[in-house]
Amino acid sequence: MSSKVMKRIVSGQVGIQQGTRILFSDFATGGPMWTGQGDRAIRVPVVFEDGFREAPVVMLGISLWDMDHQTNMRADLRSENVTKDGFDLVFHTWGDTRIARIRVDWTALGPMRDEDDWDVA
Secondary structure, X not given: OOOOOOOOOOOOOEEEEEEEEEEEEHHHHOOHHHHOOOOEEEEEEEEOOOOEOOOOEEEEEEEEEEEOOOOOOOOEEXXXXXXOOEEEEXXXXXXXXXXXXXXXXXXXXXXXXXXXXXXXX
């Protein structure tokens, strides 16, 4: 499945916000990503420090992946519910995969609010 999106930014005010988030450390706590089987997911809300004028483009990357080498490595990482104020960071695995911990880096790029913007409703 392929998805392509062209996002045109017409504002002179383009912002980039970045962050990093440890989603879980289930090895230390005996949590479900380490001890569980089958479908497992975690959803973590991320709030932008400064809101965008409209929903930005969000790019994700795994910056730390600590997993059991004796099981299959399965992962699905995505951003969902992206708005001008934030998004949900979603990590999903399945089967016998055992993940001790995951850290994700994110970058959001989009038009920023400007002090000269008028909100006419």
